[in-house]
Every structure is written in C-alpha cells, then in structure tokens.
Amino acid sequence: MNLDPRIHVSLAHLRGLHGAARGLNFLPRQPAASVLNGRHASRLRGRGLNFEEMRRYLPGDDIRSIDWKATARTGTPHVRVFTEERDRPALLVVDQRMSMFFGTKLNLKSVTAAEAAAMAAFRILDAGDRVGGIVFDDSELFEFVPKRSRRTTYALLEAIAQANLAMHADKQVTLEPGALNRVLGSVARIAHHDHLVLVFSDFDGIDATTQRRLRGIAAHNDVLLFLVHDPMGRRVEGAERTIVGDGNMQAEIDLGSATIRDALSRQGSARLDAIYQWQSEINLSVLPLSAGEETLGQLRRLMGQAAPRRRVR
DSSP, X not given: XXXXXXXXXXXXXXXXXXXXXXXXXXXXXXXXXXXXXXXXXXOOOOSOEEEEEEXXXXXXXXXXXXXXXXXXXXXSOEEEEEEEOSOOEEEEEEEOSXXXXXXXXXXXXXXXXXXXXXXXXXXXXXXXOEEEEEEEOSSOEEEEEEESOHHHHHHHHHHHHHHHHTOOTTOOOOOOTTHHHHHHHHHHHHOOSSOEEEEEEOOTTOOHHHXXXXXXXXXXSEEEEEEEEOGXXXXXXXXXXXXXXXXXXXXXXXXXXXXXXXXXXXXXXXXXXXHHHHHHHSSOEEEEEEXXXXXXXXXXXXXXXXXXXXXXX
C-alpha cells in the first residue's frame, strides 16, 4: 500500500526515524538555544537519587552532604552518599483524534504528532530512560507502562501507526466531550511522581478541568506540551469556499467573507493563547509544532540543536 506521508504514517516510517533526531535532549541541562532554557524553562528534575550509604567524611566531600544527626551521635563527621538512579520513566501521550486529521500546508496534525513522538521515544530510550505512553483516538486509548525496552517502544510506535492509519475523511466517530480530560486522568494514574510527561496534541476540547488535571500532574512530574497546530489556526486565509468537518458532519463555509474569516481566526487564536498562558500558571512548558513545517527541523530548533553540517567534498 502506497501511503502519502503527509496524510498517514507507517510503522516502518516511524521506526526509520531512530537516527534522525540524534542530539535532541530532554534532560535537565539544556543547550542555551533550547526553549527549555530561560523564561520558558520547565524545572526538569532529571533522574532521582538513591541513598547508597553513610560513611565518614573525607577531605574533598561536599559539606552539604554532611548528616548532622549522625555526626552528633558519633562525634565524627559523617556524610550521606547518593547515586543517580539508572533511569527516569517517560510517558508519551499521543493524540490521534479526528480533530488532528487536518492540515492546510504540509502535513496533517496527526502526522506531525506521530513523527515527533517517535523521535522523542528513541532519544529518551537511547539516554537510558524508560519509555511508555498512551495513544488515544475519539473512542479508545492504549496504555504502555514505561519500560527500558526496545520492544515496548516498538509496540508504542505500532499503536501510533495503527491509530493514524485508521483515520480517514469519512470515518464515523462519536465525539465525546472531555475525551482529553479522561486521558489526563489515565496519565495521573500512571505517572505518580518523577516522570517526564510529553503530550503531543492540538488540545481540542480543553476546559477548566484540563487545566486542573495538568496542574495536578505537573506538581509531581515534568510536563512538556507539544502544541500541534496548523498555520490556519492563527490566520484564516481568504478563499471562495472550503469544506470543514468534525468527523461526523461536514459543512461548506464561505471564506470570501472577512467577517467569517475573522471569527474563525479569533476562535483558533483563543485556544492557542489559553494553552500558552498555562506556562505562567502551571509549572510546565509549551512547545509549538506546526503541521506546516518539517517535524525534525522544528524539534532541532526547539531543543537548541544545530542541523548537522554537510560534508564538503
């Protein structure tokens, strides 16, 4: 089956992205050009620490590691020694609802989300961390508990590809209000604390409950929201007529009217602005991904990674 890569992704395509994103970094120490540095910074906790032993103080030890209770009890300085945990679990939440089956310039939003999630999964796994995820559409969700396992990562990618391939223009779905909020409930159940949670979505259908659940998740985990949007989300261009749909119904809209274009632009901008506002209200970071541009190039810019130089012969 020949697939248009702008509309659908295959498992082979997602697995082939393994080497594409080398150098991307989701760990606490970020490059200077990364959006996770500076005013957009998420307080990335990184891997936790495990207590290893209590021993006598040695010259050169950090005085901040001195255990004063043990020192007072024994009469000699003692320090607590910690080692870094071997890995940190990451949970990738990938939206493949019919609201994502839209694009006006390059890719559909569903394709951009799938590609970005695949590259993030491989980079996190290669860093030695556990990878799991939740893939959801309008009616189902599939959960994968984070594991340091290539098999689990491949199973996650397969679920993304299957959900993506199931999307088509005449697909009949029953739209359920609050679908995203139910998914976030599953995220909270899996990611109790010290997880890296990455959400790839257009965040269609957000409300006050969405913000409240994200606040609860971000209180104990690091949360990155990859806001997948189409260029038309901010500005609706003029046209005589266009067909829009919600997965169940379709309507023809006259975009020759400036009044209609302005109303659609305001509606799209209001949702994007509300999500960006969460950065100042919740301890999380919002990273925009446009379906109108190549996915890898955007991730490199967001993470402060320069494109690899071509070898001159």
